[in-house]
Amino acid sequence: MSLRSPGYDRSSYATTTLFAARDWIAGRMQAEGLTVSTPNFTMNSPGGSITRQNVLGMWTGTVTPNEWIIVGAHYDSRNGNANSTTGTPGAEDNASGCAGVLELARVLVPRQPGRSLLFMCYAGEEQGLLGSAAHVQSLTTNNHLARVQAVVIMDMIGYSADTQLQALYESEPEFLSYMQRFGAAASTYVPQLNVVYSTNPFGSDHMPYLNAGVQTLLAIEDDWDIYGHYHRSTDTPANMGPNAQAMGGAILKTNAAVLAELAGLLPPAMFSDGFE
């Protein structure tokens, strides 16, 4: 969580500032040794149809490259006026999740996982999960849906109203045991984190994958609905408050442990050399 982006306005309706964020994320993924692409999708805007891009950083697995794990978060943001292209800092919603995607790439990729890992940042989330839906559509079109073993989506992982750290994991009832792996990892590696589950998923980039029947969950901090700067021009790093590093770090360490297992790595080895 030590990375700091230049803080671009990232409305999906914006141009220069959104594209700068896209390119910054792509550069970070490239620096982690991933093969980066920026697939187009089209979406509606107040001025008509526009083309925007997801950012995809691919690690090709060393053992079973056709078994894929997806780690995703949306990089677009908004404020109280859904059409505004300025004043959209989106620090908690959702620079926190994108920083998480990049941090997980940083700790997992150098260990050369046996399965393939697709690190993704989506645009168009705030207008209806459009980037993640486009990715699921391309998986379907290319006959790659069956390759996807598991998906971890992060949306708002850094705010905690107090020092009691609580994470909410959300999925469909059929994937309860998948969610429980994250609770078990937290008890083992992040005992200060309380994990709760919801089997009533909604509202973020986990939905298109779940609707396609893929084993998917959303990781979100459990105070998100009382975050006073949600979808406001005041959603800045400073306003995330003093617990942000601890909160985001706890969710990321939990996710890293499960992703390491899913990707064929040993989490204890990963945590013995300074991952925080």
Ligand SMILES: [Zn+2]
């Ligand atoms: Zn969000």
